[in-house]
Amino acid sequence: MNWYREISTPEKRTLWGCFAGWALDGIDTQLFSLVIPTLIATWGIGKGQAGLIGGATLVAGALGGLLAGVLSDRVGRVRALQVTVLWFSLFTFLSAFAQNFEQLLVLKALQGIGFGGEWTAGAVLLSETIRAKHRGKAMGIVQSAWGFGWAGAVLLYTVVFSYVSPEAAWRVLFGIGLVPALLVLYMRRNIVEPPREAPASPADRPGAFAILAGIFHPSVLRTTIVGGLIGLGAHGGYHAITTWLPTYLKTERHLSVLGTGGYLAVVITAFIIGCFVSAWLQDRIGRRKNVILFAICCAATVNLYVFLPIGDTAMLILSFPLGLFAAGIPATLGALFNELYPQGVRGTGVGFCYNFGRVVSAAFPVLVGHMGNSMPLGSALGIDAGIAYGIVVIAALLLPETKGRRIATVAPQTAPAPDKRSATHV
CATH class of the missing domain: 1.20.1250.20 (MFS general substrate transporter like domains)
Known part of the structure; x- marks a missing residue:
């Protein structure tokens, strides 16, 4: 620490x-x-x-x-x-x-x-x-x-x-x-607004629609599209797992430990530890590598669940890495998305990339159910998770590494104003 x-x-x-x-x-x-x-x-x-x-x-x-x-x-x-x-x-x-x-x-x-x-x-x-x-x-x-x-x-x-x-x-x-x-x-009482460039007058402050349109400006359009795909894949894989994995394990594997307090304790603990591991890793190896690493691990763990013959004990053990890896991606997205946008539209860009995926990802659980009509549910879930996390990997490869990027556009109010020609912009 x-x-x-x-x-x-x-x-x-x-x-x-x-x-x-x-x-x-x-x-x-x-x-x-x-x-x-x-x-x-x-x-x-x-x-x-x-x-x-x-x-x-x-x-x-x-x-x-x-x-x-x-x-x-x-x-x-x-x-x-x-x-x-x-x-x-x-x-x-x-x-x-x-x-x-x-x-x-x-x-x-x-x-x-x-x-x-x-x-x-x-x-x-x-x-x-x-x-x-x-x-x-x-x-x-x-x-x-x-x-x-x-x-x-x-x-x-x-x-x-x-x-x-x-x-x-x-x-x-x-x-x-x-x-x-x-x-x-x-x-x-305790939290201070981060410094940022103020408009010359209240009349110069952009309206809500102008701010929203800003994330589709040619200068950041590619970021918005690729960031939205990462959000789509991350949420799609997560929702497919949480929607269908318990059903699969209960109905096809007939495992009983899913409803126990022990299972819930393992999942919650794994989530917390996964966030801490991701927090440390992303400042060491970078945002892109961290997202790719956790996405690959998520897809691999899900397929171990659905294709290996496991009992209650093995399922309980496997739930730890699954929870850990699933937590690692969202724990990285906050830093990654913020470092991709300029300050004037940063909030809008972060909100869009994260939440576009949340809405559209509803298609992934539906896809699992549809595929499950013509193949074993476990196979459908494994393929669906592979597609979702594959989207995350491909999209992450299309983004620049942002680790260590300075994103403030103005200095704190207690410091002298910098020369605008040397200010660091995203």
């Missing part, structure tokens, strides 16, 4: 502010998956309806990620982060008062806008605050916060359902979702 001692107090405050925001976001989001059985039993809704709520949250999250990127370019990184934290906290809290499926569907979709937006706003803020040589480590550590939030959700679920009846416990859990709003007080 020598690098941590090197960074300044403002850098540390921003790091932990973004870490807390993503962890609390993880808690609020993961709580829904834990209370699905209770909602099905209490309201008598079907699994399809519960799945629709989860799907609507993810799609809204993709929209929120793009909107938050535009907002951060328009009004600033810190303000955009504050808005997203307040947004997902408020709608998680309001979900506690839903009286039927339709109300919960709308409220969870609205929560999803904040859930997707928080990652984008926090990633851009942190990337512009942490010095270049430690940016990858900081971004990877913040990505690990999702795992801690996931574990926190499991802990809260266990405690609340131990003392409150199921009919009321899920409402209590969603009500606790208002707590993250208190993080905004910390942000207002």
